[in-house]
Amino acid sequence: MAETTNPKESNTGLPLVTVPLAPLLAAAWLIPGGGHFLLNRKTRAVLLFGCVTVSFLAGLMMRGYLFSPQTGDLFTTLIYVGGFIGNLASGVPYLATKGLGYVQPDVAGHVHDYGTKLLVAAGLMNILAIVDAYEIRQGKKL
Amino acid sequence: MPKMNLSHLEVSLLFALVLSVVLGITSKKTSQEQINYGLKSFGYFVGALVGLSWLMYLGHR
Numbered sequence: 001m002a003e004t005t006n007p008k009e010s011n012t013g014l015p016l017v018t019v020p021l022a023p024l025l026a027a028a029w030l031i032p033g034g035g036h037f038l039l040n041r042k043t044r045a046v047l048l049f050g051c052v053t054v055s056f057l058a059g060l061m062m063r064g065y066l067f068s069p070q071t072g073d074l075f076t077t078l079i080y081v082g083g084f085i086g087n088l089a090s091g092v093p094y095l096a097t098k099g100l101g102y103v104q105p106d107v108a109g110h111v112h113d114y115g116t117k118l119l120v121a122a123g124l125m126n127i128l129a130i131v132d133a134y135e136i137r138q139g140k141k142l
Numbered sequence: 143m144p145k146m147n148l149s150h151l152e153v154s155l156l157f158a159l160v161l162s163v164v165l166g167i168t169s170k171k172t173s174q175e176q177i178n179y180g181l182k183s184f185g186y187f188v189g190a191l192v193g194l195s196w197l198m199y200l201g202h203r
Contacts, residue, residue: 044167051160058156061146102143114153121157125164132168142171 064115
């Protein structure tokens with residue numbers, strides 16, 4: 001991946017690191033911390049990867065439910081489409097899990113429910129990481 | 143895939159830990175600010191968890 005450091009500084013006084021936007025966002029989505037890794041923030045990349053992966057794996061080990069988009073009344077749409085987006089945002093962990101045939105029905109039980117929340121939380125944390133990588137690229141953060 | 147059964151407290155602490163690290167990294171600019179914010183955030187999560195738990199316990203006596 002071609003990575004260049006722009007000698008110009010952003011308006012925050014931080015050096016601009018220019019990695020093409022599309023590959024950066026794709027890497028940040030697919031591999032948690034991947035965007036930070038491309039931007040040479042390796043410690044943060046490892047921490048983000050660890051946090052998202054631990055949350056996702058804990059959710060899987062607690063047999064959490066992976067949402068499929070469903071529509072109906074407003075709450076059903078919000079929960080199922082929102083949950084699906086949250087799951088999908090995890091990137092490769094989600095795609096691999098679906099690809100390997102993980103099927104867990106949405107059953108009652110507090111452990112399953114905690115697992116479902118952790119699976120969605122992993123995706124939401126990855127969204128934070130994607131936005132952070134974008135801000136670093138734009139020179140708004142170190 | 144092994145199975146795991148965590149209690150509500152354990153899941154809450156795990157969630158607080160990972161989210162605090164992510165919030166610290168994504169919310170602040172310098173490393174020192176990130177560490178401070180992560181620790182503060184974790185403390186707030188745990189404080190709210192214990193405080194609300196006691197509130198619910200006392201409210202149901």
